[in-house]
Amino acid sequence: xxxxxxxxxxxxHSHSGGEILGGSEGPYRxxxxxSKVGDKKSTVESNRVELxxxxxxxxxxxxxxxxxxxxxLVTDAxxxxxxxxxxxxxxxxxxxxxxxxxxxxxxxxxxVESEDAVMAIHIGREGLLKGITENSIEQFLDVxxxxxxxxxxxxxxxxxxxxxxxxxxxxxxxxxxATKFDEQENKVDVASGVISxxxxxxxxxxxxxxxxxxxxxxxxxxxYRREVTTGRQAMVIALPN
Numbered sequence: 001x002x003x004x005x006x007x008x009x010x011x012x013h014s015h016s017g018g019e020i021l022g023g024s025e026g027p028y029r030x031x032x033x034x035s036k037v038g039d040k041k042s043t044v045e046s047n048r049v050e051l052x053x054x055x056x057x058x059x060x061x062x063x064x065x066x067x068x069x070x071x072x073l074v075t076d077a078x079x080x081x082x083x084x085x086x087x088x089x090x091x092x093x094x095x096x097x098x099x100x101x102x103x104x105x106x107x108x109x110x111x112v113e114s115e116d117a118v119m120a121i122h123i124g125r126e127g128l129l130k131g132i133t134e135n136s137i138e139q140f141l142d143v144x145x146x147x148x149x150x151x152x153x154x155x156x157x158x159x160x161x162x163x164x165x166x167x168x169x170x171x172x173x174x175x176x177x178a179t180k181f182d183e184q185e186n187k188v189d190v191a192s193g194v195i196s197x198x199x200x201x202x203x204x205x206x207x208x209x210x211x212x213x214x215x216x217x218x219x220x221x222x223x224y225r226r227e228v229t230t231g232r233q234a235m236v237i238a239l240p241n
Contacts, residue, residue, distance in 0.1 A: 032231025
């Protein structure tokens, strides 16, 4: 089984154990892992290094997430972050003590594992509509030769907390009917749309920690919808030792 962790704003998710202090302050306190939210870059880098050390990893590879349908297979552990929204790590000498991660503050973090590869995916409303879920899974299955895969779905904003404009609501629900949450208030559940794709692609899945968690309802998490100026938590996955 792959090794998977989820952070929150103060450290590791309660189901993960471990202690991380984090150095971010103000609205980013304390374990902000997002480099494009207004926090000091040096602090974010220090937080990322501390996280890797606590998890016993030499490196965690993050993405420059851009709400796209693009994915990447890691071939160089030290390359700059790519502008993609899914990242795949295949078993190799390079993958030893390395992990890949997705950072979020409302969007749906998903990690996928097979026997010899792992993947982290960033799926927001925009990325869902562009097809990031389908595209990344197809690339993962191609990389792994279609081997049996399973997914973990992390904490994200729930349907109760996510109203849209009427036009946007209709666009999302028409493309992914499973996202429909409240027609009167134009509310959608992006995670339900993501799960519908996982099931259509034949992947087994479960919630990280065993149950659905909403980052907007739970102030232990960063949430853009709740706070606007805020940090990012991360879901991290590494191959088995």
